[in-house]
Amino acid sequence: MKKFFSRAFLVMMVVLLYLPILVLAVYSFTDSANIGAIYGFSLKNYETLFTKPDLQAMIAGTLILAIGSAFVSTVLGTLGAVGVFYSGRFGNVTVGSLNQVPVVNAEVVTAFSLCILLIGVCGVDKSSFISLLIGHVVLEAPFVYLSVVPRLKQMDNSLYEAALDLGASPAMALRRVVFPQIFPGVVSGFALAVTLSLDDYFITSYTKPATFDTISTYVVNATRGSQTEIKTALWALSTIIFVVVILMVMIMNMNGNKNDKNQRRAGADSEKNR
């Protein structure tokens, strides 16, 4: 009985979480401009989504910005984490606590303060995309740093020393010994950076060039306007993103299971060898 209730609660919460997205998904395949009467199947919204130039530009812009800024953040954050790991207490505390600032800070405050610094004090031109890129890196790099640090702590340090003893240069030892060990952290940091960039509204809207839009800023502007064609095209977009996220999660899960099995097998082997 208890089990039944707890399962029922979980199911109810899942339904509530996904109902809005699913309803929009159904209506995205119709002609209707409002949720209500359905007038029949139509791919009109998907056609609009993939043919209207400003929608295309907005999607392409979002993706390029997300991947570009995630790449920069991953390089910076990873180098930072490795450097700090090998430096003294001073570097550890300074970088560690500065790194924590954007993590706990409200996004509006980060965006506002950065914008005042870059545009107000330094006179950076927003249309150069520099402020936008810096803003996204400020948002993402700390999370990359945080996902690499645990991997460094787990790492077997004697391997690096051994590599040096066997004649590797420090740079080579870092690349061939340290980097492979922290690689999973780097990958998840990159993935996290991409999702943060895709989800961001505040930093984008405070630092972007006037003519550039990401999904977030575009959607917020569209809800202020009243163009039904764009409104329903965005339903199609949210449906596509939903499907992509499901596919990603499924792929990740399959990979995770494989890794688990491999690890278990490796564990069993080492038990045997003992």
Added chain:
Amino acid sequence: MDKFRFQRSQLCIPYGLFLVCFVLAPLIVIIYYAFTDGEGQFTLGNLMGFFSSPNTIGTLAYSLGIAVATTCSCLVLAYPIAYILARSSMKHRSVVLMVFVMPMWINFTLRITALKEILTIIEGNLAYHPFMNTLIGMTYDFLPFMILPIYTTLLKLDGSLLEAAADLGADTVQIFLKVTLPLSVPGIISGIVMVFLPSMTNYVVLDMLYNSTYIMGSLIGAYFSAYDWHNGSMIALVLLVIILVFTLFTNRYADEDAGSSRGGVLGR
């Protein structure tokens, strides 16, 4: 050996410089602007202005109200979800967890748009219940951030403690109140940190759900659009102080693993 150590630690220089230029410097600029007027003269006027105007104090109170309500509703919904998941012997537990966390990766403006359509059908006109709609919107947006840290903490909970409590004669309610709940406090605190501050500042949710009342975030937005950087910086500074107090208070209790779990699932 010392030579190598020196070289490796140099790798953090670019990131360190980046943090100083784009994290530390903006904070200094905010403090400078908050305490100067248009002519660059030192003034406490912005500070006085903030605490003497009924408008800004009202906004502060309203955002605290929204934040407390959102945090409570997230907690009330997330705790049972996390508890059931962590305690269950479900075969596909991680998959079910994914289902609850997945909305986090769909752009929040699109999710709020979807929610708005549903709420419009139910209520007819969104303008009648602005506070409730905002509460629903924020809860819908931030729920995964509360589920994850609580789940992580509950998962680590040592099952033998529960057995011991049962052996010593505690009933189910007592076990929950005296063992499980106190031990899950770090997760709860992490969850509160993840939800409380964003719900004080995320004014886009209010905008999209036609709630025209200001919260702290909207004030920053309004001053920013009006190029009033001095008053805007004051608001930002007030928020920074709230964040600082909050962090100092919660750092003592928060769970290190569960904290910063914005992408906790990704890391595994």
